[in-house]
Amino acid sequence: MANAMITGWGKCMPEAVLSNHDLEQIVDTSDEWITTRTGIKERRISHAEVSDMSAVAGAHALAAAGKTAADLDLIIVGTCTGDSLIPSTASLVQAKLEAWQAGAFDVNAACSGFIYSLVIGSNMIAAGTHRTVLVIGAEKLHYHLDFTNRATAVLFGDGAGAVVLEATDEDVGLLASELGMDGSAASILCIPEHGTSGDRRNPDPRESGINMDGPEVFRRAVTTMGDASVRVLEKAGISLDDIGLLIPHQANVRIIDATARRLKLDPAKVMINIESYGNTSAATIPVALTEALESHRIEPGAIIVLAAFGAGLSWGAAVIRWGQRVEPLGTSAAALPPNNRSTMDLLAPNLEFFGHLASS
Amino acid sequence: MEKTDIETRLRDVLVTELGLDAEKINPAANFETDLDVDSLGVVELLMAMEDEFGVKIPDDEAEHIHTVGEAIDLVHQKLNS
Numbered sequence: 001m002a003n004a005m006i007t008g009w010g011k012c013m014p015e016a017v018l019s020n021h022d023l024e025q026i027v028d029t030s031d032e033w034i035t036t037r038t039g040i041k042e043r044r045i046s047h048a049e050v051s052d053m054s055a056v057a058g059a060h061a062l063a064a065a066g067k068t069a070a071d072l073d074l075i076i077v078g079t080c081t082g083d084s085l086i087p088s089t090a091s092l093v094q095a096k097l098e099a100w101q102a103g104a105f106d107v108n109a110a111c112s113g114f115i116y117s118l119v120i121g122s123n124m125i126a127a128g129t130h131r132t133v134l135v136i137g138a139e140k141l142h143y144h145l146d147f148t149n150r151a152t153a154v155l156f157g158d159g160a161g162a163v164v165l166e167a168t169d170e171d172v173g174l175l176a177s178e179l180g181m182d183g184s185a186a187s188i189l190c191i192p193e194h195g196t197s198g199d200r201r202n203p204d205p206r207e208s209g210i211n212m213d214g215p216e217v218f219r220r221a222v223t224t225m226g227d228a229s230v231r232v233l234e235k236a237g238i239s240l241d242d243i244g245l246l247i248p249h250q251a252n253v254r255i256i257d258a259t260a261r262r263l264k265l266d267p268a269k270v271m272i273n274i275e276s277y278g279n280t281s282a283a284t285i286p287v288a289l290t291e292a293l294e295s296h297r298i299e300p301g302a303i304i305v306l307a308a309f310g311a312g313l314s315w316g317a318a319v320i321r322w323g324q325r326v327e328p329l330g331t332s333a334a335a336l337p338p339n340n341r342s343t344m345d346l347l348a349p350n351l352e353f354f355g356h357l358a359s360s
Numbered sequence: 361m362e363k364t365d366i367e368t369r370l371r372d373v374l375v376t377e378l379g380l381d382a383e384k385i386n387p388a389a390n391f392e393t394d395l396d397v398d399s400l401g402v403v404e405l406l407m408a409m410e411d412e413f414g415v416k417i418p419d420d421e422a423e424h425i426h427t428v429g430e431a432i433d434l435v436h437q438k439l440n441s
Contacts, residue, residue, distance in 0.1 A: 036398075037398060215399050218400050219406075223407070258407065261377065
């Protein structure tokens, strides 16, 4: 049975920055409030679409793997904010990369979307049906930011990350995983509109934004990410002490800290970059993984644990044994088209649709 | 477990896990107004209490905890019932 080794990694973070101080202008909030409750200082606002960010992140991951788009036989995009209902975002990414030999589909597991996609891709390789898979996590969450809702407007941002999985006989890759769901509590984190259950004649802006019961999500996220991490480690027969790096979903630094405390993990073994990007849902883990490699926080052969929790309520956890190579084989010049609009200009449609503090 | 033991252990949890100011912690201290615990902090507090004392605190019981003393009483009641 073939194992799926991560051989390439890449990210695409749009240029436009939305800082806490910028948010103070349009939301009843403060830098101090946001920082102490979430750990977030700024996030990125995309002028391009999810498929554009995905293709750029994918091109970087392919270059790092020393592969071209023609080598791909599958593309999986974890996203809940795709460009269109149909085609899938993966279809648009296939065309942008010109990966004509690749099948392609999206996975919607919200913040757990990258882990779901990674597990699916790894298992397709293990099944022997595919050899080279591009797995992407990408979101343009700012589309749903309701600036009259200070509990959620400050949390989210845009971005994309990607990895290349290749079939190998080496004892590396996904060692154990868990994909979970508690649909009974779905209503505590949702965007009700944008499906057939909505009334298109009387669209309610509040239902188009992110609705969340923060404390309840917080409690469940900490418990579930911690417990699922312990279970996948047990499945893999690996002790907590052997973790090289925990890369948790970046939703709130206090969720990450509380999860690490429950696992009694040394903070040095926990990857955190939420201060720069906020919660980018399915993109947080591949982006954090890429930045962990860029900052040399992953050793050859290291044990990496991924854990995520999000809308659904979905969760995922995975234990990975890294390969010997922690440096990219090549680089790509891929980038988003130039942006000539200010952050506030990019947010103007939100302010018009949802309203904001100054007009209410 | 005696209330004094619970108080000692709870005080330790509040300082080390929640980063609260040890000098401000006393049974009469209100978590929200005296100790600056925000809404997520309340969740962290409940989870830390559950872990430390091995008890379950459902939401309807959690709503009645406003002061350090009330938290001690609840744990004491659960451990001795």
